Amino acid sequence: MRFLGHLIRFIVSALVLMFVGWLVPNFTVGGFGSALLLAVAIALIGWVIELVVGTKVTPFGRGIVGFLTSALVIWLAQFVIPHVSVTIIGALLAALVIGIIDLFTPLATPFNDSRRA
Structure with a gap:
């Protein structure tokens, strides 16, 4: 069931990236395949950065760091x-x-999943 959950998460992320590509100027995604690869790349790189930087950051700093990192x-x-x-x-x-x-689609990160175990 975890695999299916991750698959759905990446599909939703790819759809969000396609929507953002339609909405935001100077940001284009060629198609669903590129959006899906982009979603996987963003998740992996974000997970690695979160492991390196850690979660012990002030909420204000974490928001700015997260935004700039994204x-x-x-x-x-x-x-x-x-x-x-x-x-x-x-x-x-x-x-x-x-x-x-x-903000409107709360999903757990892979880092949060490993913390629960």
């Missing part, structure tokens, strides 16, 4: 994922929109 990951992903194009301003706007959408 924008950086989105911007860097264009060099790895085909059919993804984004400017720095587009990455900042995309991170903002994704953060707002995440």
Whole structure:
């Protein structure tokens, strides 16, 4: 069941990225396949960064660090994922929109799953 949960999470994330690509200027995602790869890349890189930085950060700092890290990951992903194009301003706007959408779709991170075990 965990695999199915992760699969659904990545599919929802890919759909959100496609919506953000439609909404945000200077951020384009070629199609569902590219959006799915981008969602996986964002999740993996975010998980690694959270392991390195840790969770013992003040809430204010964590919000800013998380926002800037998301924008950086989105911007860097264009060099790895085909059919993804984004400017720095587009990455900042995309991170903002994704953060707002995440407020309404609470999902556990892989880091939270390992902490429960």
